[in-house]
Amino acid sequence: MSKRTLASAVTAFTACAMAFGPGMSHASAAGDPGPSTQKQSTAFMRSSAAKSSDSKAAYDRIVKKLPADWQQRRDNARKRLGIESSPVENMLKAKLAKASAGTTAQAIDPTQYQCSATKLDGYVDSILEPVDTFNLLFLQLVGGLDIPTYDALLLGKPNNPAYALPAAYAPSLMTTFGYAQRFWDVRLNDVQLMAMHGTVFQDVNRVTKVIEFMYGVGPADAVGIAKDIISMVDSDPALKGGDHPIFTLNAFAFTGKGDPDPVIRKIPDKMIFGDGILAALKAIGLNKVGPRAVLGHEMAHHVQYEDNLFDSPLTGAEATRRTELMADGFGTYFLTHKKGVALNPTQVLQAEESFYAVGDCSFDSDGHHGTPNQRRAAASWGAATVAFSNNPNKVMPSLTLAKKFDKALPVITAPDAPTSVNAYRSLVVK
Ligand SMILES: [Zn+2]
Structure with a gap:
């Protein structure tokens, strides 16, 4: 459960x-x-x-x-x-x-x-x-x-x-x-x-x-x-x-x-x-975007509850890491999408970056929420999915977005995962 x-x-x-x-x-x-x-x-x-x-x-x-x-x-x-x-x-x-x-x-x-x-x-x-x-x-x-x-x-x-x-x-x-x-x-x-x-x-x-x-x-x-x-x-x-x-x-x-x-x-x-x-x-200087960024991530968890996205072949720390990184990606997708909050992606990613940096202090041996780098990558994937969409007015069905995320997950969690929005272009336009 x-x-x-x-x-x-x-x-x-x-x-x-x-x-x-x-x-x-x-x-x-x-x-x-x-x-x-x-x-x-x-x-x-x-x-x-x-x-x-x-x-x-x-x-x-x-x-x-x-x-x-x-x-x-x-x-x-x-x-x-x-x-x-x-x-x-x-x-x-x-x-x-x-x-x-x-x-x-x-x-x-x-x-x-x-x-x-x-x-x-x-x-x-x-x-x-x-x-x-x-x-x-x-x-x-x-x-x-x-x-x-x-x-x-x-x-x-x-x-x-x-x-x-x-x-x-x-x-x-x-x-x-x-x-x-x-x-x-x-x-x-x-x-x-x-x-x-x-x-x-x-x-x-x-x-x-x-x-x-x-x-x-x-x-x-x-x-x-x-x-x-x-x-x-x-x-x-x-x-x-x-x-x-x-x-x-x-x-x-x-x-x-x-x-x-x-x-x-x-x-x-x-x-x-x-x-x-x-x-x-x-x-920590995140008054402007921080609370909304937290809200975007938390609402992504509610989307996951409704879509049963917690069910996956993964277990334990890996399962948690997947749903947390997905919430980072979904949250950024919502915050930067024209039909969502339409925030400037650079601003959103900068705010999130300040949070991810906190993760650098964690020695979290199992990395069950994802390392700071993985979280940056997941957020950039979310921003890229918006930025490189053929139709900026269309919101992807949440289950389709989740499928795309699961495909991207191995790239996001790779040790040398890129963290720029552009790096995810080829992955999201496919
Ligand atoms: Zn979370």
């Missing part, structure tokens, strides 16, 4: 799954790794530097109310929703893991710090700087960083102001969303577009519902845990009552269709933008 929630934002573009450490299995790449979290937890609890006594007290109270297998439940909740971390989230978590391990950071793969020179890395440092790291680690351990995501997935409604897109982005995202719904030849009018905000921490009822889902505990325990988590957030003024980008560094395409789990199956199709990912895009 394919992944249901395709995280993106930057995942859309970068593909990096930054590992917490060598012990992290591929299966847990989507969220907090089981075994290394245990390690992280232990190292952290022993740390003499643990100074957030309020948070520590709240943490102890929470753990007392949780079942013995709470860490597993927390990780399973993420798997159940099929959530994958964005590279920004992963970068944040890697930095937290480093902090928790103190100076003897053996649990950290040093190669992940190759990204130190990127703008995104600087951005993550800047948002972490004023925040108490140990407080954040406690929050992470108890699943606190996932609460806005789960809240929007489980409870979010497009007409509820609590999930409204930020005013600065709403017109552009809603217009582009409408374009995308009409552009593709599959049913996309049931996809709900909404935002997730860290201000969920100001609503004990919503946090309680998420805790019930995450840990399978009853409402009485859940409300106590929710209050303790909220007090952790409130203990650090830098977290602004949750309205801090740390909690919402992601964007998703979600479908529960066909899921054997009835709770998941009844969730409507969604596309969710976090405040944090929008802030990150702005901070």
Whole structure:
């Protein structure tokens, strides 16, 4: 069964799954790794530097109310929703893991710090700087960083102001969303577009519902845990009552269709933008095209859901790489097509390039989303398919486009794959 929630934002573009450490299995790449979290937890609890006594007290109270297998439940909740971390989230978590391990950071793969020179890395440092790291680690351990995501997935409604897109982005995202719904030849009018905000921490009822889902505990325990988590957030003024980008560094395409789990199956199709990912895009200079580029990629995942394009002879990392690269190609096709957003391809590719560069910091051994070069190639293939079409007014049926993509895939994933739009001319005019 394919992944249901395709995280993106930057995942859309970068593909990096930054590992917490060598012990992290591929299966847990989507969220907090089981075994290394245990390690992280232990190292952290022993740390003499643990100074957030309020948070520590709240943490102890929470753990007392949780079942013995709470860490597993927390990780399973993420798997159940099929959530994958964005590279920004992963970068944040890697930095937290480093902090928790103190100076003897053996649990950290040093190669992940190759990204130190990127703008995104600087951005993550800047948002972490004023925040108490140990407080954040406690929050992470108890699943606190996932609460806005789960809240929007489980409870979010497009007409509820609590999930409204930020005013600065709403017109552009809603217009582009409408374009995308009409552009593709599959049913996309049931996809709900909404935002997730860290201000969920100001609503004990919503946090309680998420805790019930995450840990399978009853409402009485859940409300106590929710209050303790909220007090952790409130203990650090830098977290602004949750309205801090740390909690919402992601964007998703979600479908529960066909899921054997009835709770998941009844969730409507969604596309969710976090405040944090929008802030990150702005901070790295991609405010103009970045959010729409993310939207194009995410909507491509919804096209894939509708067309059953997740079914292929490929499995595991190779299968994910195919659908991610296809979403890069489809997204660029939509953004540059006259009947789509009609953006200048050079501008689109430049914006995407900034995302792909983030991938350079990932050492992603399996390259399951595609390497930065493969992603550049997939995007250029999408732009070339528009640029060299005989009829610029015609939108190709999505299944035809997918067939063409599958034919191009071996070229796109070749070690020396060309990345210019022109290089794909001969491939797309055939
Ligand atoms: Zn994706």
